[in-house]
Amino acid sequence: MKSADVLIIGGGLMGFSTALQLAMRGTRCIVLEKDSPGRHASGVNAGGLRQLNRHPAEIPLSVAAAEMWHNIAGLVDSDCDTRFPGQIRVAENSADMLILEDRAAMVRALGFEHEEVIGAEELYRLVPALIPHCKGGLISRNDGYGRPFHALNAFRRKACSLGAEFRPSTRVDELEYNAGEWSASTPNGEFRAPLLVNCAGAWAGRIAAAIGDTAPVKPAAPMLMITERLPRFMEPVIGAASRKLSFKQMQNGTVLIGGAHMAELDFVHQTTDMNWAKLAVSARTVMALFPQLENVRVVRTWAGIEAFMPDGLPVIDTSNALPNAYHAFGFSAHGFQLSPVIGKIMSQLILDGQTEFSIESFNIERF
Amino acid sequence: MKGHYQLVIIGAGPAGMSAAALAADHGVDVALLDEQAAPGGQIYRAMESVPDQRADLLGDEYKHGRKIVSAFRDSKLDYLTNSQVWSLNSKREIGLLQEGKAHIISADQVLLANGAMERPVPFPGWTLPGVMNAGAGQILLKSHGIVPDDGVVLAGSGPLLLLLAWQYMHAGVKIKALIDLTPTRNHLRALPRLPRAILAGHYLIKGLVYKKDLKQAGISTLHNVSDLRVDGDECLASVSFRHKGRQRIIETDLLLIHFGLIPSAHLSRAAGCQYDWHRSQQCWRPQLDDWGRSSIDGILIAGDGAGIGGARTAEHAGRLAALQATHALGLIGQDERDRLARDDRKWMREELHIRPFLESFFHIPRKLLGVPDDDTIVCRCEEVTAGDIRKAVADGHSDSNQVKFLTRCGMGPCQGRQCAEAVAHIVAAAGGEKVAKGGHYRGRPPVTPLTLGQLAGLYSGEKE
Numbered sequence: 001m002k003s004a005d006v007l008i009i010g011g012g013l014m015g016f017s018t019a020l021q022l023a024m025r026g027t028r029c030i031v032l033e034k035d036s037p038g039r040h041a042s043g044v045n046a047g048g049l050r051q052l053n054r055h056p057a058e059i060p061l062s063v064a065a066a067e068m069w070h071n072i073a074g075l076v077d078s079d080c081d082t083r084f085p086g087q088i089r090v091a092e093n094s095a096d097m098l099i100l101e102d103r104a105a106m107v108r109a110l111g112f113e114h115e116e117v118i119g120a121e122e123l124y125r126l127v128p129a130l131i132p133h134c135k136g137g138l139i140s141r142n143d144g145y146g147r148p149f150h151a152l153n154a155f156r157r158k159a160c161s162l163g164a165e166f167r168p169s170t171r172v173d174e175l176e177y178n179a180g181e182w183s184a185s186t187p188n189g190e191f192r193a194p195l196l197v198n199c200a201g202a203w204a205g206r207i208a209a210a211i212g213d214t215a216p217v218k219p220a221a222p223m224l225m226i227t228e229r230l231p232r233f234m235e236p237v238i239g240a241a242s243r244k245l246s247f248k249q250m251q252n253g254t255v256l257i258g259g260a261h262m263a264e265l266d267f268v269h270q271t272t273d274m275n276w277a278k279l280a281v282s283a284r285t286v287m288a289l290f291p292q293l294e295n296v297r298v299v300r301t302w303a304g305i306e307a308f309m310p311d312g313l314p315v316i317d318t319s320n321a322l323p324n325a326y327h328a329f330g331f332s333a334h335g336f337q338l339s340p341v342i343g344k345i346m347s348q349l350i351l352d353g354q355t356e357f358s359i360e361s362f363n364i365e366r367f
Numbered sequence: 368m369k370g371h372y373q374l375v376i377i378g379a380g381p382a383g384m385s386a387a388a389l390a391a392d393h394g395v396d397v398a399l400l401d402e403q404a405a406p407g408g409q410i411y412r413a414m415e416s417v418p419d420q421r422a423d424l425l426g427d428e429y430k431h432g433r434k435i436v437s438a439f440r441d442s443k444l445d446y447l448t449n450s451q452v453w454s455l456n457s458k459r460e461i462g463l464l465q466e467g468k469a470h471i472i473s474a475d476q477v478l479l480a481n482g483a484m485e486r487p488v489p490f491p492g493w494t495l496p497g498v499m500n501a502g503a504g505q506i507l508l509k510s511h512g513i514v515p516d517d518g519v520v521l522a523g524s525g526p527l528l529l530l531l532a533w534q535y536m537h538a539g540v541k542i543k544a545l546i547d548l549t550p551t552r553n554h555l556r557a558l559p560r561l562p563r564a565i566l567a568g569h570y571l572i573k574g575l576v577y578k579k580d581l582k583q584a585g586i587s588t589l590h591n592v593s594d595l596r597v598d599g600d601e602c603l604a605s606v607s608f609r610h611k612g613r614q615r616i617i618e619t620d621l622l623l624i625h626f627g628l629i630p631s632a633h634l635s636r637a638a639g640c641q642y643d644w645h646r647s648q649q650c651w652r653p654q655l656d657d658w659g660r661s662s663i664d665g666i667l668i669a670g671d672g673a674g675i676g677g678a679r680t681a682e683h684a685g686r687l688a689a690l691q692a693t694h695a696l697g698l699i700g701q702d703e704r705d706r707l708a709r710d711d712r713k714w715m716r717e718e719l720h721i722r723p724f725l726e727s728f729f730h731i732p733r734k735l736l737g738v739p740d741d742d743t744i745v746c747r748c749e750e751v752t753a754g755d756i757r758k759a760v761a762d763g764h765s766d767s768n769q770v771k772f773l774t775r776c777g778m779g780p781c782q783g784r785q786c787a788e789a790v791a792h793i794v795a796a797a798g799g800e801k802v803a804k805g806g807h808y809r810g811r812p813p814v815t816p817l818t819l820g821q822l823a824g825l826y827s828g829e830k831e
Contacts, residue, residue: 036769043772149772153762228780228816252775266457271639273456274812276471276825283823294820299780300811 003192004028004165006350007182009172009207010199011035012042013148013336014328016155016164017343018197020076023162025351030191031164032184034171034203038152040270041201041335044304046224046246046258047148048237049337051114052087052140053103055313057361058334059112061341064357066114066142068340075340078154081251084144085235088118088126088137090289096241100138114140129233131289138241145237145248148336155339167191175210177322195350196325202267202307204315204329212321213364215330216310221263221272221303222333223279228297229253238289245285255296257286260333263303272303308332316345316362326350327364368447368465368472372398374692375461375474377452377634380408381432381678382670382685383480384439389689391442393698398445398472400452400463406436408482409502410678412509421512424537426530428678429509435682453813455479455638457663462813469821476665476692479635480685483628483671486650487785488523488731489739491596493624494747497603501531501625514540515621520606522546522595523625525729526574531623533577536584544617545581545588546608548595548626550732557728564724567717593734597622626731630672633784636810638663644803647726648675649736650788651807657712658691659684667692676719683715736789737796745793746786748779753793760797766805767791780816783808 006022008015011033019029037043049069051062073079091097100117107115118126119136126139160166167188174185175196182196198207205217230253237248246258261278265271279301287294309315309330319325326349328342335342341357348355374390376383379401387399407414411432422430439446447465454462460473485500492498501521507513508531518541521532532545564571581588594609607616629650632642641662642651652674659667669688670681687708694704739745741754751774759770767790770776776790777783783790791802799805 036764036766038772153773157762227819271457273458274454276454276460276462276822280822280825280827283819283825284827286819287823294823295818297780297816297818298813298822299816300778300782301813302811 001190001192002030004030005193006030006195006197007032007184007191007193008197008199009184010201010204010329011037011156011166011168012040012199012201013038013152013155013339014201014331014342015197015199016152016159017339018199018328018346019164019343020155020159020162021343021347022350023159023164025347027351029164030193031159031166032170032172032186032191033166033168036168037156037166038149041304041306041331042152043149044224044302045148045306045333045336046256047145047336048087048246048248049082049084049144049146050087050140050237050334051337052138052143053089053239054334056106056110057313058338059107059110061338061345061357063112063114065338065341069146069337070142072340076154076158078150080151080154081147082144083146083251084142085237086126086139086141087143087237087239088123088139089239089241090123090130090137091135091241092133094135097135099241100136104138114142116141126236127234127238129290129292130238131291139236143237145250146336147251151336151339172207175207180324182324194324197346197350198325198327198329201329202305204307204327208327208364211319211325213319213327214367215315215327215364216367217330218308218310219265219267219305220308221265221305222258223261223263223274223282223301223303224256224258225279225282225298225301226257227255227293228299230255230296240285240289243285245282245289247286247289254299255293257282259285265303265305267305270305274301274303306331306333310367314362315364316342316359317364318349320364368398368445368470370472372396372445372472372474373696374398374476374478375400375472376478376480377401377461378408378480378482378670378672379403379406379439379446380410380480380482380670380681381435382681382688383408383478384435384685385682386478386480386669386685386689387444388438388442389686390693391444393693395693395696395698398447400447400450400461402449402451404448406439406446407432409506411436412506417509418512424534425509426534432678451815452634453815453817455634457639459665464817464821467821469817469825471825476667476695478659478685478688478692479666479668479672480670480681481631481634481672483675484631484784486626486629486731487789488624488626488735489743489745489753489789490735491740491743492598492603494744495597495599495603496601497599497620498597498622498624501527501623504623505531505534508534508538514538517621518543518619519621519623520544520546520617520619521623521625522548522592522606524549524731525625525627526725527628528625529574529577531625532581532586536581536586542586543619545586546592546595546606547588547590548592548735549590549729551591553728553730556730557724560724560727564721567721570721626735627729628671628675629788630674632672633782633810633814635661635666635668635672636807637812637814638666639810640666640668642807645674647723649731650675657687659688660691665695676722680715680718683711683718686711687715733796737792739789739793745789746776746779748781748785749775751776756790756793757797760794760799765794765799767794767808768806770794771808777808782811782814
């Protein structure tokens with residue numbers, strides 16, 4: 001039997017970010033992970049650091065997270081291979097342009113300035129490789145991307161250096177709450193703590209149920225593909241106003257293409273089959289914007305298992321059912337950028353009983 | 368080409384050809400996909416076009432392939448040449464590339480007969496131009512009669528090295544040195560397996576004859592060699608090694624290396640077939656029953672892709688798998704399947720007598736597999752060194768996939784074919800998971816690169 005102040009279930013970014021913030025305030029945590037660190041969503045996501053086009057409820061968190069990412073080395077002793085060349089949603093026609101202008105107005109009305117409409121001239125100054133007919137775009141100039149697995153490692157290392165304990169290959173089979181203490185049974189023994197945090201990603205629904213909360217987590221596996229290395233032809237991350245696309249040239253010259261198309265997932269065996277028909281749609285989308293890439297080779301495709309919520313918003317809340325349990329999961333394929341601030345929010349919830357951020361929209365009672 | 372077949376066979380070597388002929392004769396609707404322009408696979412490559420003189424040079428075992436090729440040619444099936452398979456999934460959907468265009472076809476049964484590859488063993492300088500696999504040397508000889516004209520050094524451990532030396536000798540190639548890295552202690556290791564090997568004595572005799580012929584031609588083999596390395600600036604200039612306590616160096620611009628064969632597994636892994644580590648063959652082998660059925664329903668594997676057994680074994684295993692597929696399709700009953708399998712089972716057992724002996728005689732020492740110098744490149748696509756891998760292990764990344772995530776080894780265009788085995792050994796030797804447990808890279812399609820344009824062309828008629 002091993003005990004600490006807080007048990008965190010899930011050795012992904014949310015778990016380690018929470019462990020890190022708790023450890024910085026002198027709280028002892030144990031992070032329990034059923035596989036290896038960052039094995040699923042945290043390790044294999046597209047690495048986008050995007051404030052652009054967030055749900056209004058997420059904007060304040062995303063803006064705070066962006067500030068943390070710009071100083072990430074100060075937090076985790078590594079720049080996590082981050083770059084900040086901006087993210088742009090491209091308008092291919094006048095109808096797209098109207099969508100983007102409405103969006104920018106909405107964000108401004110909420111009191112935020114980071115989303116800015118740009119015309120064709122500025123768009124082509126930033127992305128000369130883009131097909132010529134586009135009208136403009138919506139840009140968030142401070143956005144960018146990082147390397148998720150490197151970030152995950154940096155968070156893990158820093159949290160552990162401050163005293164957090166990490167247990168890989170330690171699946172939580174049973175949870176019990178007794179006399180003010182949580183007890184988690186695992187193949188590697190029993191772990192106990194007065195406080196429990198559920199950061200179990202696609203598996204968080206099961207943990208929530210064990211706590212007594214209801215959370216309709218839907219596991220799904222968004223497909224990504226990556227090309228061979230190419231000479232640098234583009235800096236910002238590109239999306240489109242009316243197409244499913246996320247497109248960026250990585251630090252090493254490879255091009256990472258996502259489009260929120262799902263693989264076919266066998267959740268029990270944690271395996272996926274690529275859906276080639278949908279990847280073909282992604283390839284056609286890329287070629288519609290960058291036809292010069294026709295003969296570029298796709299080297300690899302993959303799909304990590306992520307937690308999706310019905311409304312696309314995460315759960316960030318205290319438990320509804322039992323005291324001293326907390327949730328942070330269901331980031332619906334856009335959690336990477338939020339991860340630093342989530343740790344902060346969770347540590348505040350746990351240690352102060354409240355947080356400086358508005359998290360009403362992410363409550364667990366909404367289901 | 369149709370969109371669906373009862374049976375799709377991948378690979379036109381001995382297993383694929385004999386399976387195709389048998390299944391087609393039983394009325395199965397078969398397609399055989401192969402990346403070459405003509406049947407034969409690696410072992411019987413260029414069988415239909417090889418001049419008689421070169422066929423004699425290649426030996427009787429090679430000429431045995433004629434029978435298989437002609438039976439295959441006489442069968443009624445769709446033989447799709449120049450077809451590169453870039454994907455296979457657990458639903459038996461096959462992605463292939465023909466004349467630059469990508470297609471997806473499906474099958475009720477899939478037989479993977481895509482053979483073996485040479486075991487990549489990283490050593491200092493192995494990525495320099497001028498260092499090639501012995502198999503590549505043999506391909507050039509079989510298909511075009513091309514041999515090195517300025518002499519060659521052969522190095523490594525395994526029967527193919529001896530065979531190629533013998534074939535080169537007959538072709539008049541100057542063999543500067545035949546460097547055998549098999550440790551002498553392997554003789555002792557193999558001894559208990561000799562009695563069974565004698566049951567397949569013709570293979571042993573053949574090996575001894577090759578050795579005698581080479582010796583008579585004045586080509587001596589340097590045995591029990593260690594510390595192989597190659598040097599050169601832009602390309603290979605010399606090979607150096609340790610022999611009988613002395614450091615030696617040989618100048619050469621061509622070195623052919625061989626460290627045995629391992630099953631070619633990229634397609635089956637992409638589909639998600641389960642694998643086990645095989646200690647004696649020092650490789651991962653797919654989990655199969657004795658009909659060649661993999662862990663995935665409707666996917667069978669036969670030939671060297673199932674575990675190294677040689678060409679004759681592949682021929683029998685191909686037929687056994689074809690019988691099973693024919694049975695699964697409802698065209699023959701279980702009794703008939705079992706009856707028709709009897710001879711192939713018996714012959715296959717006899718073929719396999721020699722294997723345990725060969726496996727222990729040519730057991731690759733741990734020193735070669737698991738502990739290359741820190742500077743030695745392991746992943747040639749992403750230029751990841753053995754030192755990088757050990758650093759990742761020291762940082763807590765205890766298996767191949769975690770090391771891959773961190774270092775990018777295995778993430779280049781070859782998809783880890785050239786480094787997966789080596790990485791598993793290095794991780795284990797550095798204190799990570801044992802090879803059998805630490806596993807192999809997870810398969811990530813496409814198994815051969817596909818252009819964005821080719822991918823975009825898939826299902827392009829459909830509504831988006």
